[in-house]
Amino acid sequence: MRSNTHAHLLYSWAIPMNVSAPAIALRRLARANELLLEIVTSLYDEQASRWASPTAASAKWHLCHVAHWSDIVQSALLPLANGQTCRTRALNSGMHWALLTSVNSQSLCPAREHGGILTPLTLASSDVMNDQNP
Amino acid sequence: MPIPSPSEIISARLNKLDSQILQAVDALTEEEASTWSSATAPSCKWHLWHMGRWADYVQELLSPVVDTKTPELWEFAGVADEWGFDGVDLGMWGAGSGLGNESGQSLPLPPVTNVRSYAKEAFDLLEKRVAKLNDESFNTQFTDWHDNDTSVGDAMVGYIAHANRHLGMLEALSGILGKDGSVTV
Numbered sequence: 001m002r003s004n005t006h007a008h009l010l011y012s013w014a015i016p017m018n019v020s021a022p023a024i025a026l027r028r029l030a031r032a033n034e035l036l037l038e039i040v041t042s043l044y045d046e047q048a049s050r051w052a053s054p055t056a057a058s059a060k061w062h063l064c065h066v067a068h069w070s071d072i073v074q075s076a077l078l079p080l081a082n083g084q085t086c087r088t089r090a091l092n093s094g095m096h097w098a099l100l101t102s103v104n105s106q107s108l109c110p111a112r113e114h115g116g117i118l119t120p121l122t123l124a125s126s127d128v129m130n131d132q133n134p
Numbered sequence: 135m136p137i138p139s140p141s142e143i144i145s146a147r148l149n150k151l152d153s154q155i156l157q158a159v160d161a162l163t164e165e166e167a168s169t170w171s172s173a174t175a176p177s178c179k180w181h182l183w184h185m186g187r188w189a190d191y192v193q194e195l196l197s198p199v200v201d202t203k204t205p206e207l208w209e210f211a212g213v214a215d216e217w218g219f220d221g222v223d224l225g226m227w228g229a230g231s232g233l234g235n236e237s238g239q240s241l242p243l244p245p246v247t248n249v250r251s252y253a254k255e256a257f258d259l260l261e262k263r264v265a266k267l268n269d270e271s272f273n274t275q276f277t278d279w280h281d282n283d284t285s286v287g288d289a290m291v292g293y294i295a296h297a298n299r300h301l302g303m304l305e306a307l308s309g310i311l312g313k314d315g316s317v318t319v
Contacts, residue, residue, distance in 0.1 A: 019273070019284060019288050024288045
């Protein structure tokens, strides 16, 4: 028994939509970011910081992780926006992380005590894009 | 290395995603897979069933775009009957969306191995459909499940985004169960 049918789904072979790949990526990225922030905004700091088990990272850790990935990728894409070749290994100079952590690394990486996770040192010294490309 | 086309990217990402979903479930026992860690956190088995249903639903929708129209396995292969789902509310699109936790928990899901078999078949069918997309069909008009007028390609990116959220749930639930809770390559 279905609450909805898909009779409303239509096909039209003659009409190309011309939704460009960059437009698709941008729209879906914006939606994912919106959902991430929405989820975290609904939590108290205590809830966001809680590890449900030693193998289940906190919401705050996940947020930090995703933000850092965004930072890495925006840095990698920066040369493309400037009409240059994208060089994923030359990441650090453009990352907000590298600039901001010189001021206060602890506030940016609250889960450091759990070990090996997203410290400025590990990011700066690893080929993150090559080894952990999601 | 040649730069892949958008449809090739979608196909490769979908294949990877499906294998990650199955890999996450394969690490669990039946008891672990069936556990609701709270009344508002569906089990891994539920997530797998939901993903299988979505894949089945979308493979049917895509079938006339790339091939001849074919029905969902859920009904065509008698899965719903075999599992005793006759008359059971399946939520929106028949895929468990919007069911609510109480109804979700009461679904007559069989052992996780059966759910995995169904999901794998649905994943395989959807992967075959998506592998047949080309630039033209990728840009074909498509009114998606939210009644948005878009393209097949955009709808498939939406599908992958949704499925990745459920993969994240599987990983997180595995972590709560004491397994390795992190997403790996």
